[in-house]
């Protein structure tokens with residue numbers, strides 16, 4: 677499987693706090709069946725001052741440590757970008773990190789604040805789309821506004837945004853309300869990617885296989901594969917055995 681959202685780079689956000697912890701998280705990912713992972717530290721100016729170039733350097737260091745420890749996890753630099761006006765500056769400075777490209781659009785893992793969907797979010801999302809940037813909205817099922825009214829996320833889907841759910845939400849680890857919200861989005865086929873959003877081994881461990889099995893049970897194996905492997909591979913630009921020549925679509 678391929679994980680497009682996790683916080684493994686040490687000491688740069690609220691995820692891993694040391695290289696030893698990062699390596700333990702990587703080992704747990706591999707044990708769960710994950711072969712490739714996008715490093716998505718928070719990009720939140722003023723709180724977590726990570727930018728594309730600094731994440732790329734940290735990912736290179738982590739890659740070397742993984743090789744030394746003989747842990748077979750392929751890692752890629754990206755970021756979980758907080759919805760703020762700073763996105764525009766980062767884009768202009770070529771410091772906005774993307775997950776990759778899908779059908780000619782760069783894919784941006786975009787995080788809304790938990791408690792709200794700020795006024796103007798739809799305008800920013802629309803503007804990003806006009807710039808050939810496709811928001812992949814991180815864990816909408818845990819957003820309070822969406823939990824209260826699922827329709828609040830519908831307009832983003834209709835506009836062309838993609839949705840990424842957290843695997844732990846799908847299997848009920850964030851409670852029934854979040855699981856029900858996740859299930860409804862899945863049922864409506866609004867979801868493109870399931871990822872771990874793993875931060876640490878204690879409370880936010882890499883769990884993806886259990887969600888894949890849940891999806892397989894509720895919608896079939898092909899669907900589970902699409903959300904945990906095929907679409908993530910397309911976005912990341914990773915070629916998987918048995919995946920046909922999709923890349924020419926770009």
Ligand SMILES: [Fe+2]
Nearest residue numbers: 681683756873
């Ligand atoms: Fe995250």
